[in-house]
Amino acid sequence: MHFGERIRELRESQGLLQRQLAASLEIDTPMFSKIERGERKAKREQVELLASLLHANLSDLLRIWLADQIIDLVKDEPQASEALKTALKEIKKDEH
Amino acid sequence: MHFGERIRELRESQGLLQRQLAASLEIDTPMFSKIERGERKAKREQVELLASLLHANLSDLLRIWLADQIIDLVKDEPQASEALKTALKEIKKDEH
DNA sequence: TATGACTTGTCAAATTTAGGACAATATAGG
DNA sequence: CCTATATTGTCCTAAATTTGACAAGTCATA
Known part of the structure; x- marks a missing residue:
């Protein structure tokens, strides 16, 4: 289980679009797509934001x-x- | 056991001076000193050189x-x- | 075939950091 | 003391990495 996969799981289970989360992170969708596929690394602050946006456990996301x-x-x-x-x-x- | 400590052990056990190894690595002694004290990181190729110069096991040094x-x-x-x-x-x- | 969602590839800007030079200082032996 | 060895601190810059924007692509579906 890589970070991006986990994000995708959370996003899809909540019916959100890449475009929406990308906007919240202030990056474009291609970038977000790359993060989900593990082609790019998320920044620490983006991890924190994602945990909050996706109502996920921060420690757990940080560990992954x-x-x-x-x-x-x-x-x-x-x-x-x-x-x-x-x-x-x-x-x-x-x-x- | 940090990398630098191990290098120092090996160096001293063989009666070598920082100056001598530094010359072999083509860096100055302050830099070598910093590597031994863990203040600077050695480059991979320097690890390889050191293993050779100090007759040490490369895999083991690389692991550390x-x-x-x-x-x-x-x-x-x-x-x-x-x-x-x-x-x-x-x-x-x-x-x- | 039109639209929305996502992916892919490439580029350049921006930032970081590694790595080294050098001067000054400490420390220990002779 | 002197001398050699090692340490410390500061600065520099070359190089690597990161990050993001954009254009163009695929794919599914209405």
Whole structure:
């Protein structure tokens, strides 16, 4: 489940058009279409706006959105999984 | 264990000076110092060079180096851990 | 075939950031 | 002290990335 897919689900389940949400985000429909298809990344502030417009849980959307960024960062690396595990351990260490 | 720390360990265990490695990487010592202290990120090609110069395992260095990038990406996000887990699941899915 | 919804491709502007140079400062050994 | 090593701080700019606008396309359906 990528961020864009989730947005599309929410949008369609609420009978909204890309054009309407695009207007709320002050971008054009092609751009919105690209965000839904994962061709472009949404900005953090757009995630916040979308959560609000779609009555969705912000933390949850942010988690998916951030995961997309991470995947984008490591996607071409053979060590991707291992690096993620390493990073996770470090993060957890810091949380204590 | 951050990338820079690991480099420093390797460098000192081999009795090398920052100045020497910096010259091999064609950067100045302040820059090298910053990389060791994690104030600057090394480039991928520098990681490769360092692995070679320090007779270290490249995959292992890349893993640590990539983990640093990931941490840098998520460090300010409350959802960091959860996003990492989500990303990890996605990556593993792709690997099948 | 006309319309509305969405997609695709390309371009340029704008912003960010990486990466490095350099000067000044600290620190430790001889 | 001197000297060599390493650190710190500031500035610069080349390059990469991001972001958005637009034109033109597809597709479904009335």
